[in-house]
Amino acid sequence: MKNIVSFKEAKACPIQFVLAVNDTLNVISGKWKLPIIGSLLFEKKRFSDIQRTIGKITPRMLSKELKDLEMNGMVKRTVYDTTPITVEYELTESGKLLSDVLDKMLEWGLQHRIATLSKN
C-alpha cells in the first residue's frame, strides 16, 4: 500500500519526489498512451474511432492500453446497448487535468529544442 505524501514532503525528500513523479510517468508511458489520451482530449470517442485517428495501432494494443488507462482512473468506459453494441471512451476529470502537465511538457520541450540547437 502506497502512503500518501504532501507536495511539501515529496519536494523535501529526493526519494519520495522521484517515486511520486514516477507514478505520473507510469500513467503516460509506453508507445500508445499519449496518442490515445491526445485523441480523447477534445471529445469522447468509440473504439474504432480511436483506432482510425491513431492509424497504425493494432486492436490488441488499443484494447490493452485502454484497459490500463481505465484501471488507472484516466478513462471512463461506457457501453451502449445498440445493435451492434457501441462503447464510448472518455477522459475522467483527472484525465482532463493531465493536459496541464502535457502543456508544461510541451513548453519545456520547445525551449529545450531551441536551447540545444543553439549549442551546435
Next chain:
Amino acid sequence: MKNIVSFKEAKACPIQFVLAVNDTLNVISGKWKLPIIGSLLFEKKRFSDIQRTIGKITPRMLSKELKDLEMNGMVKRTVYDTTPITVEYELTESGKLLSDVLDKMLEWGLQHRIATLSKN
C-alpha cells in the same frame, strides 16, 4: 529533420501536440532516467556517487543512461585529470528547468491519487 513549431501551433494541432510532448517524454522515459536526474537536481555528482545514491543500478545501465542524457543535452560531463581520473556529471540549464515539469507531474500525481482513492 524536425521542424520547429510554436506553442500555439502545437496546441492547435493534436498530431503536432502529441509529437512535441512525446519529445519531452522520451528524454525522461526508461527505468533509470528519473532517478539519475533526481540525484543530480541539487548537486553535481561523480559516476560512483550516482551509483551509490541510486543503489541497485548496474554500471552498464548508468553508463548508457548518462550517455543518453548527455546526448539529449540534459547532462554535462566533465573529466578531471586526477589520479585516479574523476568524472563529474551535472544538469545543464535546460536540465535544471525540467524540475518545473517534474513539479507539475508531482502535483497532478498527488491530486490524481486522491481523486481515484475517493472513487473506491
Next chain:
DNA sequence: TATACTACTATACTAAAGTATATCAGTATA
C-alpha cells in the same frame, strides 16, 4: 446465403529494455 458491422480476444512471434557477471587500463597504496 454471404458479407459487413461492432468491439474486441488468441496465439505466436520479434524487438527493445534491462540484468548479471566478469573484466579493462592506469595509478597508488600496503
Next chain:
DNA sequence: TATACTGATATACTTTAGTATAGTAGTATA
C-alpha cells in the same frame, strides 16, 4: 607483488513491450 581505486566496457542472458495475423459473437443488410 598484491590489492584497491577510478570510470567504465563486454558478453550473454532474461524480461517486458510491441507486432502480425487470424478469429470470435451477435445482429443486420444485400
